[in-house]
Amino acid sequence: MTYTITEISKMFGLPASTIRYYEKIGLLENVEHVNSYRRVYNETHVDRLNAIECFKKALLPLDEILLFFTYEKNIEANSDKILEMMKKQKIKTEESMEALQAGFAHLKKKIYYYTLVSEAVKNNTPIPQWSDGINEDSFL
């Protein structure tokens, strides 16, 4: 099974320019150009792009993703390097998750408070103060 760039583009929800860019920086390899022109993709490219998307979700930068794929070519020699890389990134994602959760909590507080404010404006009642009843439990 082969695919055109438009098919791959739709499959991953990525613009064609991004797919070409990934090839340019080495993330996609051995892309045949039929008649030395249009690109043709196969299952290995699909697998590769799936892997890329997973690593992107883990906030791994593209140059590190590329490094992973080069390490992967000599798995026996590089398993320790890969392990180290993955463990480092795991810590980073954990930190990001903690920050995100704090940010999320902050948004929820704001939503709770500005809902009260919005109600007060509609009912012509006094605007509540941020301090009024906005504590750790009031909005959970």
Next chain:
Amino acid sequence: MTYTITEISKMFGLPASTIRYYEKIGLLENVEHVNSYRRVYNETHVDRLNAIECFKKALLPLDEILLFFTYEKNIEANSDKILEMMKKQKIKTEESMEALQAGFAHLKKKIYYYTLVSEAVKNNTPIPQWSDGINEDSFL
């Protein structure tokens, strides 16, 4: 209580250049310059920076944070706009958290697998295949 830029810098773990940058783009207002020179910060700046850091954790871009502060100046007129903004951002942080969790799971799988590989290399035993026993439960 007042603070120098170095104190504020240490307080928030941000370089002084960033603090100046935030003033430049309007995130920090009414920063006095003593003798029309060195910056002096007060509690309102500390509060403002705390708010900025919270919003940054919620992945709100700086221009949106700035918009929030301008809305906040006329809270009665803008509570609905603020609410809408916060709700939109809440959805975005939720999406980010889902992606991050997927990425995190991917990393854990890789760590599990490359630990096996690393062991195999050390013990001179055959390298396990990715398919061997790497399923949804094997590493949780």
Next chain:
DNA sequence: CTACAACTTGAAGTTAACTTTAAGTCAAGC
């Protein structure tokens, strides 16, 4: 044959959030 849509290229441009640089200012200590 011509037009057109869907691709191609390399290079330059974009965006956010800073960071760096070069040149200058000021108060304090020697």
Next chain:
DNA sequence: GCTTGACTTAAAGTTAACTTCAAGTTGTAG
């Protein structure tokens, strides 16, 4: 009075990850 160190400025530079552009190439439909 000179030096030092902590600050100042405006402007230019940086980074990642794309995106856009202008100009060119193909296969196909009319």
